[in-house]
Amino acid sequence: MVKGHHICKQNYVQYWVKVVNIVCSIIVSLMEALKLSASASIHACAAELQALGTEIWEHPELNYEEYQAHDLLTSYLERKGFAVQRSYSHLETAFRASFGSGQPNVCVVCEYDALPEMGHACGHNLIAEAAVAVGLGVKAALEGANSPGWLKQAPPPGLTAVTLSSETTPPGLPGATPPPEATPPGLTAATLSSETTPPGLPGATPPPEATPPGLQGTITILGTPAEEGGGGKILLMKNGVFEDFDAVLMVHPGPYSVVRPLFKAVKELHVTYRSHSPPYNSHPPSWEGPNALDAAVTAYNSISVLRQQFQPSWRVHMVFLKGGVHPDITPEVSKMSCYILAPCVDQLCTLEDKVVSCFRSASVASGCQVNVKQMNYTHHNIRHNPILAEKFGENSRRIGEDFVDQLGIYGSTDMIRVSRTVPTLCSYFAVGSGREVNHSAEFVGVANTSEAHASARRAGEIVAHTCLDVLGSRELLREIRESFVMQAEAEQD
Numbered sequence: 016m017v018k019g020h021h022i023c024k025q026n027y028v029q030y031w032v033k034v035v036n037i038v039c040s041i042i043v044s045l046m047e048a049l050k051l052s053a054s055a056s057i058h059a060c061a062a063e064l065q066a067l068g069t070e071i072w073e074h075p076e077l078n079y080e081e082y083q084a085h086d087l088l089t090s091y092l093e094r095k096g097f098a099v100q101r102s103y104s105h106l107e108t109a110f111r112a113s114f115g116s117g118q119p120n121v122c123v124v125c126e127y128d129a130l131p132e133m134g135h136a137c138g139h140n141l142i143a144e145a146a147v148a149v150g151l152g153v154k155a156a157l158e159g160a161n162s163p164g165w166l167k168q169a170p171p172p173g174l175t176a177v178t179l180s181s182e183t184t185p186p187g188l189p190g191a192t193p194p195p196e197a198t199p200p201g202l203t204a205a206t207l208s209s210e211t212t213p214p215g216l217p218g219a220t221p222p223p224e225a226t227p228p229g230l231q232g233t234i235t236i237l238g239t240p241a242e243e244g245g246g247g248k249i250l251l252m253k254n255g256v257f258e259d260f261d262a263v264l265m266v267h268p269g270p271y272s273v274v275r276p277l278f279k280a281v282k283e284l285h286v287t288y289r290s291h292s293p294p295y296n297s298h299p300p301s302w303e304g305p306n307a308l309d310a311a312v313t314a315y316n317s318i319s320v321l322r323q324q325f326q327p328s329w330r331v332h333m334v335f336l337k338g339g340v341h342p343d344i345t346p347e348v349s350k351m352s353c354y355i356l357a358p359c360v361d362q363l364c365t366l367e368d369k370v371v372s373c374f375r376s377a378s379v380a381s382g383c384q385v386n387v388k389q390m391n392y393t394h395h396n397i398r399h400n401p402i403l404a405e406k407f408g409e410n411s412r413r414i415g416e417d418f419v420d421q422l423g424i425y426g427s428t429d430m431i432r433v434s435r436t437v438p439t440l441c442s443y444f445a446v447g448s449g450r451e452v453n454h455s456a457e458f459v460g461v462a463n464t465s466e467a468h469a470s471a472r473r474a475g476e477i478v479a480h481t482c483l484d485v486l487g488s489r490e491l492l493r494e495i496r497e498s499f500v501m502q503a504e505a506e507q508d
């Protein structure tokens with residue numbers, strides 16, 4: 016009696032292992048088909064996507080002034096069936112466009128601002144093109160997965176041959192039916208045949224990992240203004256915008272294709288020197304008085320001299336915002352803007368101490384008052400989610416794109432802050448010859464070539480496929496969350 020029960024249980028377990036394997040292979044085939052449908056919809060809209068990217072490139076707009084890009088993108092996404100919220104979260108040029116419902120909610124970030132006097136020298140027009148491509152691709156796959164006749168109309172390669180033979184039926188265990196969760200939602204057309212009904216062992220259920228979740232949830236395109244020094248995402252984060260996302264992905268053009276680019280931690284300082292305390296005296300400053308421009312120049316030179324003692328990975332970028340009004344008038348006020356960059360927050364603090372000492376010593380030397388104001392969007396070093404990165408890498412290889420895993424990027428991004436709030440991946444895709452670098456006049460040129468637009472759409476495909484992986488597997492979502500928590504604990508956030 017006991018022995019018989021043991022055999023039955025063994026058969027039952029073997030049976031479920033077979034069923035799970037077959038169901039998994041169906042899901043893999045189904046996911047491949049869904050990814051193909053996502054790619055197909057992106058290819059079908061290639062001309063429209065390129066027109067979007069080109070129009071944004073032709074009309075560069077600065078921080079928080081991206082009205083034309085905002086209207087262009089929101090109108091397009093609305094026409095394509097997305098639920099669009101314009102001027103989202105109290106920012107006039109932000110938007111949110113969603114398709115689907117419920118969780119998981121996967122966000123793709125869309126940027127579209129340009130640089131002063133240069134235009135699209137960072138290629139954010141291509142970020143917008145790629146983000147819209149992701150939305151179109153994932154939407155097509157979600158619609159396909161939830162369309163009852165989809166598999167009958169377009170059976171994906173490898174799926175029609177999958178049948179469950181009578182051999183899989185465990186013998187002699189009548190009565191029970193498989194738990195409903197065993198049938199993946201979205202597989203309604205590929206019904207499991209009656210032979211597959213496990214007839215035995217009342218009360219037992221397969222392990223939860225075996226339950227295929229199907230494709231469900233929401234894809235959100237988040238239009239985030241003012242990346243170029245405006246900290247648009249920081250304001251959106253303060254308004255809680257990122258809190259309901261399970262994962263956030265973005266692709267950015269650059270000289271190289273990198274899954275996990277290594278950005279730097281950054282602080283922005285605004286420095287003001289004054290020769291008098293305001294309100295100013297009405298008499299013009301004489302040659303005896305302090306000169307605010309001298310103070311700024313002294314600080315600039317001190318920091319430049321100090322560079323030979325910097326770590327090779329440290330950077331200080333400075334410009335003069337104000338240096339006087341006329342050669343015959345001793346400058347009363349000078350202003351500087353300064354970015355400090357280092358690979359991690361600890362090094363950033365060390366570097367900041369050195370730089371601020373230079374600003375203060377120039378004040379003493381010149382006799383001017385100094386005010387060093389730290390702007391409120393300090394970025395930390397980025398935290399790419401390793402599971403998202405792994406899936407992105409897999410998907411890039413599947414479509415024949417060559418991304419290196421890690422490489423240093425000499426810059427920073429407000430995605431760094433996002434990455435500490437929600438599982439995030441911010442990858443770079445190559446445009447140009449590899450010699451044109453972001454924020455240069457040469458990069459403006461490559462950001463509107465037909466090759467660059469095609470690269471943006473290919474990057475969009477990879478992100479769309481990665482989003483589908485997340486929407487299609489609760490197990491993967493659990494791994495993404497766990498690795499996010501582990502990273503935070505390791506860095507003691």
Ligand SMILES: [Zn+2]
Nearest residue numbers: 137139242267
């Ligand atoms: Zn950029």
